[in-house]
Amino acid sequence: SQQGEEDPQALSIQEGENATMNCSYKTSINNLQWYRQNSGRGLVHLILIRSNEREKHSGRLRVTLDTSKKSSSLLITASRAADTASYFCAPNRDDKIIFGKGTRLHILP
Amino acid sequence: EPEVTQTPSHQVTQMGQEVILRCVPISNHLYFYWYRQILGQKVEFLVSFYNNEISEKSEIFDDQFSVERPDGSNFTLKIRSTKLEDSAMYFCASSEVGLAGGSYNEQFFGPGTRLTVL
16 A cells, blocks of 8 residues: 555644654655645645655655665654644555544644 | 646535536646545546546546536536535646656645535
């Protein structure tokens, strides 16, 4: 299956702390993407990491990819209230994205 | 920044009626997609479209569904005879052509159309 499995299912942290979410998958991939969805809203693309990359940064986001372990992690540093959302990983081998259940991140004031 | 747009934002229809959901992908993108999300459930892939034809579709995308690119800017999803279980958020997405002709690039999603079937 091309679906990513996010872990944990839910995460609550204090504002300002770092949040780490993990993703595991089962097939070979060309790239892996992370998306965010605010409640009832559209999906926002956060970052794409290609299979030949090991780490990528974008602002407060840091993504790692370990293709030998078929896993990825998303780190959000210095979390803010606006980071409260569901986060999905999308291992990509062809054109479609198979979304998992995501990690529900809640930033506490 | 260019974005995917969708109309209408909310569509209410009677069971058995036809609906057309509209999307305007980002202008230089060549791959188009539809996904849906039933309330409280996962986002599900419906169909991908490239070069004026369907490149892949899921089991959900049965004969009641069709897609079309009627002109150079719009991408539509038609549901011929809506059922109660078609009630969901429908998301359109687009991406550039990537490596070796495959998209393999990030997909940009529209804000969605909430379809309510009564």
